[in-house]
Amino acid sequence: LEPAFAVDAPPLLPDSAxxxxxxxxxADGETLFSISFAMPELADADGQSSFVFVVxxxxxxxxxxxxxxxxxxxxxxALDGAGDRATAILRDRRTGQVRAILRDLPPQYRLAADATAGVTEPGLEVMFSRGIPDAAAWRR
Incomplete structure (x- = not known):
């Protein structure tokens, strides 16, 4: 399970359960959302499957x-805020287009500030997550 991100995007939910x-x-166990879905298989990945939702x-x-x-x-x-699979999404600030997804970042890039420090291209937004989006990610 890859880290979750808070994004400004149209909803993308499964077609069927x-x-x-x-x-x-x-934290108190209250269910905020629950989505049933059929896991789609990737056409050219030897039976592997993948999914992405925008809730x-x-x-x-x-x-x-x-x-x-x-x-x-x-x-x-399961994911929580202390996950160890740091991931960054690079997006064009103007269009919102995803330019890159960087998975399994090395240990020196385990904090959001570390991940964004090396990005020098103007107009590029770096979204960072270790599991659950932090408060700063929700304010974007």
Missing amino acids: GDHRIVGTA PARPGWQAALAAVTLTGPGGTA
Whole structure:
């Protein structure tokens, strides 16, 4: 399960339910969202599968979202704010177009400030996550 990001984008939700479920929860266990979906297989990846959703956020989620959990026939995977899979998304500030997704950043880029320090191209926005978006990510 890759880190989650807070983005300004139109919703993108599954077309139909299935045997996988992604659930966002607050620290007290309250369910903020729960989405059932069929895991799509990638056409040219030897049976591997992948998914991406843009879940419309509700007021208060920035202070409440504490974990995202994926469950399905293959088991369970969870994210929280202390994840170790740092990822950065580079976007064009003007158009919002994603220019790059940098996964599994090396240890020296484990903080948002470290990840953005080397980006010198004007007009490029760096979005950083270790699991659950932090307060700064929700303010963008």
